[in-house]
Amino acid sequence: MIKLSRVNKIYNQGRANEVHALHEVSLGIKKGEIVCLQGASGSGKSTLLSIIGCVFGPTSGRAEIAGKALSRLPDRFLTIHRRETVGFIFQQFNLISGLSLIDNVALPLMPLGISPMERKRRATALLERFNLGHRALFRADQVSGGEMQRVAIARALINDQPIILADEPTAHLDTTLSRDFMTIMGELKKNGKTIVLASHDELVSGDPVVDRIVSIRDGRAHVS
Numbered sequence: 001m002i003k004l005s006r007v008n009k010i011y012n013q014g015r016a017n018e019v020h021a022l023h024e025v026s027l028g029i030k031k032g033e034i035v036c037l038q039g040a041s042g043s044g045k046s047t048l049l050s051i052i053g054c055v056f057g058p059t060s061g062r063a064e065i066a067g068k069a070l071s072r073l074p075d076r077f078l079t080i081h082r083r084e085t086v087g088f089i090f091q092q093f094n095l096i097s098g099l100s101l102i103d104n105v106a107l108p109l110m111p112l113g114i115s116p117m118e119r120k121r122r123a124t125a126l127l128e129r130f131n132l133g134h135r136a137l138f139r140a141d142q143v144s145g146g147e148m149q150r151v152a153i154a155r156a157l158i159n160d161q162p163i164i165l166a167d168e169p170t171a172h173l174d175t176t177l178s179r180d181f182m183t184i185m186g187e188l189k190k191n192g193k194t195i196v197l198a199s200h201d202e203l204v205s206g207d208p209v210v211d212r213i214v215s216i217r218d219g220r221a222h223v224s
Helices: 043-051 075-085 101-112 116-129 145-157 175-190
Strands: 002-011 021-027 034-038 060-065 086-089 163-167 194-198 212-217 220-222
Touching: 002 043, 002 163, 002 175, 021 220, 034 043, 034 175, 043 060, 043 163, 043 194, 060 145, 075 086, 086 145, 101 116, 116 145, 145 163, 145 175, 145 194, 163 175
Parallel strands: 034 194, 034 212, 086 163, 163 194
Antiparallel strands: 002 021, 002 060, 212 220
């Protein structure tokens, strides 16, 4: 599902402020695996997550995500591949407070030309799956942190992408909600989703549903 071979990422290449963010990173992640990325701020963890998420391609090396080599995709097709392949769960949830839960979940479908009726159908089904059907018309700023978390997960699943990425997803959650999050990740794993989590939280990295931990230090990957 994810194949990285000798991937390098250089920002501002050839300039005085050049930064070599990733060095010769090789990593393979199979379908249905959960991998946790760990690393200090500035280690290259976020850059690696962005390449896996098809935000941009590597400077050199090969990154193949869901069967397509990123370096061969023009920007427009990279955007399309990202929409079709990757669902994102953000640290701050990134919900729009003035929108209803159902509209927040359906939001990623709007650029795809999907009809309002179909968007509503898909979003309703996901809210019901996460026991939020009765809250569908509540605004995002009217629900609890745990409910916001489930809305963010539902939004990441709205396009049924095979890869789910989460950047420090439990950073603002208590212990109970963090464990609930990992329970949901385990359920998604059973359904065949490939999941990459970037987290410092021991409740995440130590959870039995995590298959491997990849430590990122100075732009290099160390697999345990």
